[in-house]
Amino acid sequence: MTFEMLMQNLSQFHFLRPWWLLALLGVGGLWWVARFGSDRDTELPSVIAPHLAAALTIGADKRRMLRPVDTVALVLTLLVLASAGPTWSRQANPLVSDEAPLVIALKVSESMMEPDVPPTRLERAKHKILDLLKERAGAKTGLVAYAGSAHQVVPLTEDPDVLKPFLEGLDPSVMPVKGSVAGNALQTAQKLLDGQDEPGSILFMLDTLSSEEQTAIGARDPANSGSLSFWVFNRDTGGAAGLSGLASGRVVTVTADTRDVDQVIRSIDAAYQAALSQDEKAKWRDQGVLLAWPAALILLFWFRRGWSMRWSAIVFIALLSQPVDRAFADGWRDWFFTPDQQGQMAFDAKDFGRAAELFTDPSWKAYALYKSGKYEEAAELYAWQDSSEAALGEGMSLVKSRSYRDAIDAFQKAVDRDPSNEAARKNLELAKYILEYIERTREQSDTGEEAGIGADDTVYDNEAGRGTETQQQTGETMPETAEQWMRTVNTQTGDFLKSRFALENAAGPQ
Missing domain, CATH: 3.40.50.410 (von Willebrand factor, type A domain)
Structure with a gap:
């Protein structure tokens, strides 16, 4: 992390649930009582010399030692801070790219x-x-x-x-x-x-x-x-x-x-x-989970001889009493992270398939399905949600699966739910344009080959009945990528760019 990013994060730092910080007063009070309340100075007769009195006093320096109650107080402090929801960055819209254009x-x-x-x-x-x-x-x-x-x-x-x-x-x-x-x-x-x-x-x-x-x-x-x-x-x-x-x-x-x-x-x-961070519509990202790691490391002190507390044994027995398949089969991550938090970690690592399996939040689960290429499943999950953003995600998934007519209906649904949703409105116009282009091409050629549309592609809807749907016989394979299409053009890419740039320069600024 650069110094600039660090200063930016510090300027944005705050707590999502600051009222949890009041619990720190309780933690501090309990720690003080447990640490010092039970200590009673033993008064020895004044006739005993000071150096002998110090030698006869047991545990005189224990206040200066790190004790189990100190680790408990520190762990509780970290948990309270985590519950308060520390944050310094916002979450991107799940329906928008998680990286900047x-x-x-x-x-x-x-x-x-x-x-x-x-x-x-x-x-x-x-x-x-x-x-x-x-x-x-x-x-x-x-x-x-x-x-x-x-x-x-x-x-x-x-x-x-x-x-x-x-x-x-x-x-x-x-x-x-x-x-x-x-x-x-x-x-x-x-x-x-x-x-x-x-x-x-x-x-x-x-x-x-x-x-x-x-x-x-x-x-x-x-x-x-x-x-x-x-x-x-x-x-x-x-x-x-x-x-x-x-x-x-x-x-x-x-x-x-x-x-x-x-x-x-x-x-x-x-x-x-x-x-x-300047987008008021974006949600703040709860970073409290990061405090789980130092809390877990501090708990390792309990394994030191003489540091275990009586009630820690009760907690340990309670953990062992859990069913084996519950305690171990789900993995250690289940002890520290919720399924959505694990899904977010998988999503950040670009393991979208795993993220889709882990997420329970329907919006993020649908988006992970979309990013993993499972467009039909994503569209179905988006369809069950009632927000305008979900309808937008449904439309984007349907466009990816080339169901343009259904995508138009989804984008229209998003606009109806929220007329201010500009992304849905723009995609609605784009989907209409694509569908009109396809149907117009079908009128001109019943194979679609002149426009570069593979006739084997049967996912294009043609409810309007414009043109004739045919199947291409096996033989010549149609290009599938942009690079393959460029290789089928007789003119070299550089020649094409040279001609286009010259025309644009001659036309002047648009």
Whole structure:
């Protein structure tokens, strides 16, 4: 954890249930009575010399020793603090990505072809992007390329395979104008983040920033734009030294290993948590479970000879009296964590299948099913819930399973339950557009091959009866991924980007 994240967490620290702190008065009182109340100073006759009196007094120094009652008081204090619900961060909406949307602004200029960062600055940046995509699996990522002009390459997508072929086609020859306009790239990246339900980040991958570019970036409105990070691929000028005058943004220098990738991810996460803490609709994350570990460690003192308390034996016997399958089959985690807490740990570790099994909270269980790819099961579980957010999750699950007509009904249900749910409204329009596109394509071709839709795909609904459903005979296999589709195109990806960027530059700013 960086110092910045630590200070941010301290500024957000508070208790969800502060009234539990009153129990500390009771714990302190009991400790005082047990520790000192039973001690009575024995008064010996004054005729006895002081050094002899000290030798005759038994246990005179026991007040200075650590006693079992001290460990009990400390454990009770930790449990009271845990019950008070310490927190310093908010929970993300279960129906929204648990990672921040990220737009990468990649500099594609002649200076990025320098070999000081082998093989070249640009190629190394591409490799680092792939490493970043791997670590951020399932998170939305978009790509902007810029030199003397800035262009959107790929919109925000959760599928890294969509981004890879376009990333490979980027080099200075596809850019219509030479130069470097980071300010324009910032505006293009910001447009991709506009309208997102969760706070996002913008990551510049570059070698240098001119003073004009720094001025343009510094003039942005931080309140209405994503957080900024700069990943510097430049060893000749001292890496990040060229950005030392930048007023805002986090600067990361390229490394030969993955330390820079980890640093970028921490920077994005810190910015995301800072933005999430300002969202009044988000729930605070109860961190009281973290105090269970020190409490368990302190209890180990009870195994020291002479430290056991009489009533601890009763607790131990009560634990042993539990049925064997209950006490041991469920594992040690059941002694310290609830199923939902275990599910959250599995979810944070991206073990979504295990998380779906552990969660009892229906909202999180449905979302874990969604993240694990069990869209039909997720949609069914969402359908049993009455909130607008649940209807939104049902619609998203149905879209993933390509049941667009049912998804439209679910999104409409979400809007009816909460007219202010903008995410449901946007997805409703998108689902209607997709369904209309599919049915229009069916009218034009009863196989769907001209639009790139596999005829073997029988999950598309066609209740309107538009077009004819046919089955493709076995033989040629249809491409399944974006990369495979790009390979079926005669034009190289770089040529396609070059033509598109030239047209966009000729058309001027939109």
